[in-house]
Amino acid sequence: MATKSTGGIEKTKSTEVKKKLNVLIVDDDPSIRRLHEMIIKRIGGISQTAKNGEEAVILHRGGASFDLILMDKEMPERDGVSTTKKLREMKVTSMIVGVTSLADQEEERKAFMEAGLNHCLEKPLTMDKILPYINHLLGA
Amino acid sequence: MLGLGVDRLQADINRLLASLFHQGVLDEQFLQLQQLQDETSPNFVYDVINIYFDESEKLLRNLRLLLMDREFSDYKKIGLHLNQLVGSSSSIGARRVRNVCVAFRSASELSNRPGCLRGLEVVEHEYHYLKNMMHELFQLEQQRILAAGVRYPM
Numbered sequence: 001m002a003t004k005s006t007g008g009i010e011k012t013k014s015t016e017v018k019k020k021l022n023v024l025i026v027d028d029d030p031s032i033r034r035l036h037e038m039i040i041k042r043i044g045g046i047s048q049t050a051k052n053g054e055e056a057v058i059l060h061r062g063g064a065s066f067d068l069i070l071m072d073k074e075m076p077e078r079d080g081v082s083t084t085k086k087l088r089e090m091k092v093t094s095m096i097v098g099v100t101s102l103a104d105q106e107e108e109r110k111a112f113m114e115a116g117l118n119h120c121l122e123k124p125l126t127m128d129k130i131l132p133y134i135n136h137l138l139g140a
Numbered sequence: 141m142l143g144l145g146v147d148r149l150q151a152d153i154n155r156l157l158a159s160l161f162h163q164g165v166l167d168e169q170f171l172q173l174q175q176l177q178d179e180t181s182p183n184f185v186y187d188v189i190n191i192y193f194d195e196s197e198k199l200l201r202n203l204r205l206l207l208m209d210r211e212f213s214d215y216k217k218i219g220l221h222l223n224q225l226v227g228s229s230s231s232i233g234a235r236r237v238r239n240v241c242v243a244f245r246s247a248s249e250l251s252n253r254p255g256c257l258r259g260l261e262v263v264e265h266e267y268h269y270l271k272n273m274m275h276e277l278f279q280l281e282q283q284r285i286l287a288a289g290v291r292y293p294m
Contacts, residue, residue, distance in 0.1 A: 028224065029231075038188075072227075074220060101227045
């Protein structure tokens with residue numbers, strides 16, 4: 001089951017609404033989901049999590065949309081490559097950043113990119129690694 | 141006196157962490173976890189490490205069940221479990237566990253059952269060492285928090 005962490009729309013003093021970055025974290029490992037949630041929270045974003053690619057697809061079919069999707073590669077039910085392809089077929093235009101493991105071979109990363117990723121990062125994910133992409137999304 | 145108790149405990153924590161970094165049990169990713177922790181999530185490191193332990197024990201149990209089966213031949217499944225362990229171990233800074241998982245995975249890629257069994261024993265040994273050290277660290281942290289919070293009535 002997908003879960004949602006903190007979130008909302010901030011209001012500034014001038015009543016202007018400032019939208020928080022909305023991120024979907026797709027990973028079968030619960031400790032990694034927790035870590036990535038915390039990274040996004042510290043950056044000032046809000047996040048939802050999905051345990052596998054199938055949950056991510058179901059979320060999108062239900063009308064959810066995200067600014068950024070952090071996509072693990074190896075997952076049960078539906079892996080990262082298949083999920084990315086499916087989301088792009090569904091016309092999802094979110095920035096999708098693949099998160100791969102040390103073990104992944106170059107050709108596997110290439111196939112993951114070709115599925116429709118915008119970028120690919122290697123675990124472990126850190127604030128320093130993800131910030132350039134967040135800043136790009138926020139137009140900083 | 142109270143201040144000295146807190147200082148002593150903090151020194152013990154620093155010494156233990158320094159030792160774990162020196163041994164290569166932990167790497168800089170663990171520092172990243174500590175830096176993410178703040179007053180709004182004061183137990184973040186404890187929580188994420190315990191989630192890691194729960195999940196890792198399931199994976200290690202599955203690996204042992206797979207390899208103990210005399211009819212076993214599903215090395216791809218071994219590889220998938222190990223990929224998850226490699227990823228989660230690197231994400232919490234458990235460098236030695238990650239490294240021995242990588243070695244174990246090499247044996248599984250060669251469909252080398254004796255190598256896999258040896259690999260599993262090494263991973264289990266490193267994992268349990270890490271777990272014991274983390275428990276010691278968390279106990280010291282807890283004692284330090286209690287010592288810092290104790291106030292004798294005037």
